[in-house]
Amino acid sequence: xxxxxxxxxxxxxxxxxxxxxxxxxxxxxxxxxxxxxxxxxxxxxxxxxxxxxxxxxxxxxxxxxxxxxxxxxxxxxxxxxxxxxxxxxxxxxxxxxxxxxxxxxxxxxxxxxxxxxxxxxxxxxxxxxxxxxxxxxxxxxxxxxxxxxxxxxxxxxxxxxxxxxxxxxxxxxxxxxxxxxxxxxxxxxxxxxxxxxxxxxxxxxxxxxxxxxxxxxxxxxxxxxxxxxxxxxxxxxxxxxxxxxxxxxxxxxxxxxxxxxxxxxxxxxxxxxxxxxxxxxxxxxxxxxxxxxxxxxxxxxxxxxxxxxxxxxxxxxxxxxxxxxxxxxxxxxxxxxxxxxxxxxxxxxxxxxxxxxxxxxxxxxxxxxxxxxxxxxxxxxxxxxxxxxxxxxxxxxxxxxxxxxxxxxxxxxxxxxxxxxxxxxxxxxxxxxxxxxxxxxxxxxxxxxxxxxxxxxxxxxxxxxxx
Numbered sequence: 102x103x104x105x106x107x108x109x110x111x112x113x114x115x116x117x118x119x120x121x122x123x124x125x126x127x128x129x130x131x132x133x134x135x136x137x138x139x140x141x142x143x144x145x146x147x148x149x150x151x152x153x154x155x156x157x158x159x160x161x162x163x164x165x166x167x168x169x170x171x172x173x174x175x176x177x178x179x180x181x182x183x184x185x186x187x188x189x190x191x192x193x194x195x196x197x198x199x200x201x202x203x204x205x206x207x208x209x210x211x212x213x214x215x216x217x218x219x220x221x222x223x224x225x226x227x228x229x230x231x232x233x234x235x236x237x238x239x240x241x242x243x244x245x246x247x248x249x250x251x252x253x254x255x256x257x258x259x260x261x262x263x264x265x266x267x268x269x270x271x272x273x274x275x276x277x278x279x280x281x282x283x284x285x286x287x288x289x290x291x292x293x294x295x296x297x298x299x300x301x302x303x304x305x306x307x308x309x310x311x312x313x314x315x316x317x318x319x320x321x322x323x324x325x326x327x328x329x330x331x332x333x334x335x336x337x338x339x340x341x342x343x344x345x346x347x348x349x350x351x352x353x354x355x356x357x358x359x360x361x362x363x364x365x366x367x368x369x370x371x372x373x374x375x376x377x378x379x380x381x382x383x384x385x386x387x388x389x390x391x392x393x394x395x396x397x398x399x400x401x402x403x404x405x406x407x408x409x410x411x412x413x414x415x416x417x418x419x420x421x422x423x424x425x426x427x428x429x430x431x432x433x434x435x436x437x438x439x440x441x442x443x444x445x446x447x448x449x450x451x452x453x454x455x456x457x458x459x460x461x462x463x464x465x466x467x468x469x470x471x472x473x474x475x476x477x478x479x480x481x482x483x484x485x486x487x488x489x490x491x492x493x494x495x496x497x498x499x500x501x502x503x504x505x506x507x508x509x510x511x512x513x514x515x516x517x518x519x520x521x522x523x524x525x526x527x528x529x530x531x532x533x534x535x536x537x538x539x540x541x542x543x544x545x546x547x548x549x550x551x552x553x554x555x556x557x558x559x560x561x562x563x564x565x566x567x568x
Contacts, residue, residue: 106147106278107154113274114139114158117267124361126368130255132380133364137193137227137260138267144197145204145268146275146283152194160186181241188233193264196226204285212288213395220388223264231257258380265387266360269353290349292397303347309339310359318366321375330375333363333382340386344393356390359383413486415464416471421493424485425542428495432536441497441536442504445549446512448490449528449561462520469518470527477514493546501535505566508533512564530556531564 117135124131136158143151163182200222204215235249235256276283313336321329340359344352360383367373413420419427428443435441448470455463467490474492478484483495494511496504508531517526532552536545548567556565 106275107150109278110139110143110147110151110275111154111158113271114143114155115161117263118158118162121263124364124368126364126373126376130259130376131364132259132367132376132383133262133266133360134256134259135263135267136189137230137263138265139271140189140193141197141200141223141226141264142268142271142275144194145201146272146279146281148198148201149194151197152190155193156186156190159189181237184237184241185234188237189230192230192233193226195229196222196264199226208285208288211395212398213392215285215288216391216395220265220391223268224261227260227264228257230260255377255380258377258384262360262380262383262387265384265391266356270357273350273353288398289394292400293348293350295400296346296348296397298348303343303351306339306343306347307355307358310336310343310355311362313339314359314362314366318363318370318372321372322370327375330372330378331382333379334385336382337386337389340390341393344390345396349394352390352394356387359386416468416486418471418475418492419483419485421485421487424483424493424495425546427483428536429542431495431497432538432540432542435538437538439498440500440503441495442499442501442533443536443545443549444494444496444504444508444511444531444533444564445487445546445553446492446494446508446529446531447553447557449530451490454525458520458523458525462525465520466518466525466527470516473516474511474514477511493549501533501566501568504533504535505564508564508566512562528562530561532556533564533566535568 114136117139121131121133121135124133126132140151140155143155160182163185164179200219203218203222207215207218210218231253232249235253239248272283272286276286314333317329317332317336320332336359340355343355347355363379363383367376367379372379412418412423428441431441448467451463451466454466471486475484478494481497485493487493494508496507499507512529512531515527515529517524530553532549532555534545534548534552536542552565552567555567556563559565
């Protein structure tokens with residue numbers, strides 16, 4: 102963590118605190134407490150090193166807000182400020198470090214489960230901060246004996262909303278001030294490349310969110326009924342529209358904007374008597390947005406798995422599954438008098454290349470050989486990598502004799518690869534067979550492999566064809 106990171110975290114914490122004060126609908130009471138999100142985000146990214154700037158931030162405001170503490174430089178007031186600072190910093194320190202460990206060490210879990218764990222840890226950290234903060238407040242004042250009973254829920258919910266909305270923003274900002282690699286953070290945004298980049302549709306969706314919030318606040322102001330505030334839950338619909346169709350950064354921004362407008366709106370439209378309802382709606386919207394974020398991530402992951410099933414990662418050739426599917430479909434659509442053949446070939450002594458030069462050179466040899474062989478194949482021929490250094494070629498409309506000659510042409514095209522300090526001649530043995538009409542593809546491949554074994558036994562670098 103660079104020194105600029107310490108300074109930025111301190112500035113962001115103080116800025117979030119004063120922003121929360123500006124949004125207050127009653128003295129020092131807002132729908133959300135943004136410094137909680139800054140603190141948790143700081144511990145998520147910087148780890149234990151975030152303790153100093155977060156502690157200094159809350160200690161500073163504790164000393165300078167006489168409306169809260171009646172502060173002079175009296176030792177008892179300084180002690181109260183220290184206790185309050187510790188309550189906030191330790192609570193979010195424990196929560197942030199636990200969330201950091203959870204995200205870092207449980208990357209094998211489905212993203213939905215990781216989000217669920219993150220939400221539970223965030224809620225626990227916010228609850229601990231609320232209870233410990235109120236305990237300090239009650240302990241250090243004489244006129245707030247019942248504040249724990251009356252204020253814990255609103256405090257907890259306000260902190261929790263701040264955590265859920267601001268912490269993701271902090272993660273994006275603070276990663277620019279550390280050299281660490283956060284693989285878990287990429288899991289939440291790696292699907293972005295598959296989502297649209299156009300700004301105009303996003304702005305339209307954002308305008309729907311804003312119009313929904315303002316419309317409900319106006320409705321609540323002019324309709325004197327406590328149930329009107331529950332309409333705010335409908336804002337979840339356009340917010341989900343954004344989460345499911347836009348990039349992660351835009352989803353985070355829309356949630357931030359939604360929360361800000363609602364926090365200001367409660368005061369501007371004079372509906373603070375329904376503040377708990379609005380707070381709870383914000384929490385539900387944020388939580389649903391988190392879970393919905395797993396949907397495009399899962400779609401992206403499924404697309405990756407689909408691509409892995411379609412193409413070999415090393416050579417980019419079709420996989421065995423694709424190959425057998427294509428051959429089976431061709432056979433089903435063929436006439437009884439159409440002849441098709443299949444060849445299985447294996448690179449000779451390829452294990453010695455890995456042994457003598459290492460697997461990196463071996464992989465590169467496979468890639469270069471595959472590229473050259475693909476150039477030699479005709480458009481109608483299909484090749485796949487079965488495993489390791491074994492491949493198959495389907496040769497449609499060729500009987501056994503024609504396929505034998507074609508396999509020899511392919512065999513003679515195998516290259517001599519040039520590396521920096523050495524050359525590696527690539528040779529291969531082929532087993533060829535003709536596909537029998539109505540025969541399962543597995544039986545055809547089995548005969549071709551038997552022919553390949555004969556070619557290996559005959560001294561390699563040759564073609565053996567069997568009926």
